[in-house]
Amino acid sequence: MAATTTTATATKVLLTDLASSVNHVPSNYIRPISDRPNLSDVQSSDASIPLIDLQGLQGPNHSNIIKQIGQACRQEGFFQIKNHGIPETLISTIMNIAREFFRLPESERMKSYSDDPTKTTRLSTSFNVKTEKVSNWRDFLRLHCYPLEDYVNEWPSNPSSFREDVAEYCTSVRGLVLRLLEAISESLGLERDCIEKASGKQGQHMALNYYPPCPQPELTYGLPGHTDPNLITILLQDDVPGLQVLRNGKWIAVNPIPNTFIVNIGDQMQVLSNDQYKSVLHRAVVNCNKERISIPTFYCPSNDALIGPAKDLIDNDHPAIYRNFTYAEYYEKFWNRGLATECCLDMFKTSSA
Ligand code: OGA
Ligand code: NI
Numbered sequence: 001m002a003a004t005t006t007t008a009t010a011t012k013v014l015l016t017d018l019a020s021s022v023n024h025v026p027s028n029y030i031r032p033i034s035d036r037p038n039l040s041d042v043q044s045s046d047a048s049i050p051l052i053d054l055q056g057l058q059g060p061n062h063s064n065i066i067k068q069i070g071q072a073c074r075q076e077g078f079f080q081i082k083n084h085g086i087p088e089t090l091i092s093t094i095m096n097i098a099r100e101f102f103r104l105p106e107s108e109r110m111k112s113y114s115d116d117p118t119k120t121t122r123l124s125t126s127f128n129v130k131t132e133k134v135s136n137w138r139d140f141l142r143l144h145c146y147p148l149e150d151y152v153n154e155w156p157s158n159p160s161s162f163r164e165d166v167a168e169y170c171t172s173v174r175g176l177v178l179r180l181l182e183a184i185s186e187s188l189g190l191e192r193d194c195i196e197k198a199s200g201k202q203g204q205h206m207a208l209n210y211y212p213p214c215p216q217p218e219l220t221y222g223l224p225g226h227t228d229p230n231l232i233t234i235l236l237q238d239d240v241p242g243l244q245v246l247r248n249g250k251w252i253a254v255n256p257i258p259n260t261f262i263v264n265i266g267d268q269m270q271v272l273s274n275d276q277y278k279s280v281l282h283r284a285v286v287n288c289n290k291e292r293i294s295i296p297t298f299y300c301p302s303n304d305a306l307i308g309p310a311k312d313l314i315d316n317d318h319p320a321i322y323r324n325f326t327y328a329e330y331y332e333k334f335w336n337r338g339l340a341t342e343c344c345l346d347m348f349k350t351s352s353a
Pocket of ligand 2: 226
């Protein structure tokens with residue numbers, strides 16, 4: 001049996017096709033002892049992140065909801081939302097499409113494979129196979145999705161409704177993001193269109209993350225602790241727990257609530273807010289028994305957008321903590337350094353900060 005396992009490890013490119021044939025985690029997935037998930041030390045759901053009801057955001061509850069959003073961005077960097085306007089049918093459709101995609105035969109999935117992070121549509125594994133030392137227990141399909149017409153024709157055409165279903169989901173999530181960006185601007189005391197304007201023509205990427213069951217989840221990560229490099233992330237997860245968020249040095253499990261999304265502040269929002277809002281470390285752990293699917297939408301500034309702290313948030317008492325930079329410059333640094341716990345943001349601080 002050992003021989004079969006070795007062959008599988010050596011020849012499989014995607015984790016999905018390797019995981020089903022091993023009963024131990026292969027050595028290249030094993031973290032050093034000081035960098036393991038320590039699952040017994042994780043706090044569970046009763047201390048979880050705030051759940052904000054968006055019902056009435058455009059009406060009677062407006063100022064109350066803006067206040068809740070501001071507080072969550074300031075204190076946690078993370079919140080969950082319900083009554084977000086994305087139909088439940090669309091949520092189950094996108095989840096089913098993701099599940100179907102990762103169940104396609106290996107040869108069919110491999111048509112989308114690439115290890116080049118600059119490709120706008122690609123299936124890959126781990127995080128960045130070109131730069132990392134230890135692999136992560138994850139496969140992912142990453143798609144650029146705004147403007148849709150620039151990318152939809154390079155997406156997988158199998159399952160047959162993939163393009164249509166994913167396009168509908170992307171459009172709906174973009175609507176939600178634009179409402180959230182207005183609300184977040186307002187919560188910072190800025191003009192409502194301030195963040196949208198600062199992000200130029202904008203970009204939207206999504207990932208379909210697939211975490212296979214793992215024989216030894218204590219030894220590895222689905223994704224190790226990281227902050228998101230973009231502006232804001234809208235995460236949909238299935239009913240299997242795995243996401244954890246760092247609060248006061250403790251990892252907190254964010255257990256799934258059906259039909260809610262998880263929203264988190266990315267590095268660019270931390271810069272725009274001049275550190276009022278926090279891009280917080282989070283990670284994904286895996287488990288023995290169940291596959292897990294998560295679908296983050298990463299909303300970004302366009303590559304040429306000039307990012308820096310919003311002018312209205314800078315004064316003598318609150319000097320700019322970051323220099324101005326283009327998003328392209330930031331994003332390149334992010335992918336090249338790998339997922340490290342020290343945030344990439346430190347490289348963009350002003351000399352006085
Ligand atoms: C990510 C991420 C968390 C998850 O893809 O950036 O943080 O639960 N995913 O999959
Ligand atoms: Ni993330």
